[in-house]
Amino acid sequence: MAKGQGITEKFLEGARSASTAPWKVAVKPFRAAPRVYFVGDSYVSAYLVDTEEGLILLDTVMFGSVYMTLESIRTLGFDPHNLKHIMLSHCHHDHDGGAEAIRQYTGAEIWLSAIDAEFKTYTDKEEAGPIYASPQYTPTRFYDDSKPMRFGSVTVQTYWTPAHTPGNTSFLITSPGDGGQPLTAAMHGGPGPISVNEEYMAKHNLTMDDLRKQFMEDGYEKLRHLHVDIELPSHPPLSDILDRIPEDRMDYRPLIDPDAWVRFLDARIPRICKSDPNWRK
Ligand SMILES: [Zn+2]
Numbered sequence: 001m002a003k004g005q006g007i008t009e010k011f012l013e014g015a016r017s018a019s020t021a022p023w024k025v026a027v028k029p030f031r032a033a034p035r036v037y038f039v040g041d042s043y044v045s046a047y048l049v050d051t052e053e054g055l056i057l058l059d060t061v062m063f064g065s066v067y068m069t070l071e072s073i074r075t076l077g078f079d080p081h082n083l084k085h086i087m088l089s090h091c092h093h094d095h096d097g098g099a100e101a102i103r104q105y106t107g108a109e110i111w112l113s114a115i116d117a118e119f120k121t122y123t124d125k126e127e128a129g130p131i132y133a134s135p136q137y138t139p140t141r142f143y144d145d146s147k148p149m150r151f152g153s154v155t156v157q158t159y160w161t162p163a164h165t166p167g168n169t170s171f172l173i174t175s176p177g178d179g180g181q182p183l184t185a186a187m188h189g190g191p192g193p194i195s196v197n198e199e200y201m202a203k204h205n206l207t208m209d210d211l212r213k214q215f216m217e218d219g220y221e222k223l224r225h226l227h228v229d230i231e232l233p234s235h236p237p238l239s240d241i242l243d244r245i246p247e248d249r250m251d252y253r254p255l256i257d258p259d260a261w262v263r264f265l266d267a268r269i270p271r272i273c274k275s276d277p278n279w280r281k
Pocket of ligand 1: 090092192
């Protein structure tokens with residue numbers, strides 16, 4: 001990507017390449033946290049979590065890029081057939097486009113929030129264009145934010161973080177670091193603009209103001225007080241993670257930055273609401 005580009009330009013260029021020539025956005029996988037590996041591309045992230053109870057994939061990248069995600073998993077020395085869970089942050093094609101293909105190939109279960117499982121029925125219609133055509137999937141597992149999920153030594157805690165989509169979900173993954181001390185990595189699932197359509201809002205009696213309020217209360221205020229050692233962007237252009245990949249791609253330690261999470265949220269999240277002068281907060 002050209003230097004000096006803003007986030008919007010980077011996004012548009014990345015989306016274009018990822019849609020039409022995915023090999024142009026290929027990224028060699030790397031270890032992003034003790035048991036977390038980046039297996040996405042330079043436009044959109046996917047993270048592989050290695051647990052004693054099988055592999056977990058956080059988001060899938062786009063349908064046309066799935067072959068690269070599978071290749072990344074193998075490059076890291078893992079067998080995609082050990083994938084047990086595909087956990088989706090939300091129901092947009094750039095994050096869930098590969099879900100059905102990967103499910104059929106590996107037998108992994110697909111997780112989504114119950115709210116986005118319903119919202120998906122509204123967006124499926126909108127995203128049916130040829131570029132975005134992805135095999136449709138049906139989630140069979142739904143998040144329960146009230147308690148962490150344990151997979152051996154790895155803990156996954158989900159957080160409902162509307163309103164990029166109404167059921168948007170963020171993840172905190174805690175696992176023992178190489179020195180034994182636990183480290184937490186986190187991916188905010190929805191730092192993009194509110195994408196809820198009018199049909200959905202009318203059905204659920206919601207206004208844009210309601211969604212902006214939800215965004216600040218659940219997507220920002222609640223999360224910024226959490227301790228996070230390593231921030232994992234859901235799209236690489238949202239952070240400098242790809243510029244900071246260590247020379248030794250298996251050494252996550254240079255990515256530890258306990259202030260990065262709050263910096264990311266402070267810079268990114270409130271802009272979505274505060275950019276609207278009609279928003280009251
Ligand atoms: Zn999205």
